[in-house]
Amino acid sequence: MKPVVGIIMGSDSDLSVMQAAADILKEFGIHFELTVVSAHRTPLRMVEYAQKAADRGLKVIIAGAGGAAHLPGMVASLTILPVIGVPVKSSNSIDGWDSVLSILQMPNGVPVATVALNAAKNAGILAAQIVGTADKTVAEALAQYKHTMNKEVIEKAGRLKTSGWANDFDQ
Secondary structure, X not given: OOOOEEEEEOOHXXXXXXXXXXXXXXXXXXXXXXXXXXXXXXXXXXXXXXXXXXXOOOOEEEEEEEOOOOHHHHHHHHOOOOEEEEEEOOOOOOOOHHHHHHHHOOOOOOOOEEXXXXXXXXXXXXXXXXXXXXXXXXXXXXXXXXXXXHHHHHHHHHHHHHHOOOOOOOO
């Protein structure tokens, strides 16, 4: 099966963060590709990746980057596909804020959906929601996922209530 989501990162050191996007996409049964594409060290590879992504059948790109974090924005400037940026707290980062702001502060006309610092799982879920607009199976998996989350929170609230540590708002 052809991948519909591309997961790219500026360095293989970002894989420990970006793996969460791959894991959640697997959970939803979404085929993806994963590779390293550096905006600074392999700019021509980045251009080729972004420009050919839609022709290869991708529907969305998740791009993780740390430090200056140019990868998501540069890729977004080169493709019509939605790009989800994952700011990564890297070894050369200023507590991750440089990455967050580099991805978040895009100029008008070049949007990048931005998730929280190191929140690749949320990027995967957002990619699944985008894919799910045209894929009923993925939409149903997302609905089940949200139902399960809801059920887990209600169960946790019940355990707190019965332990005597919390009162519920419905009393």
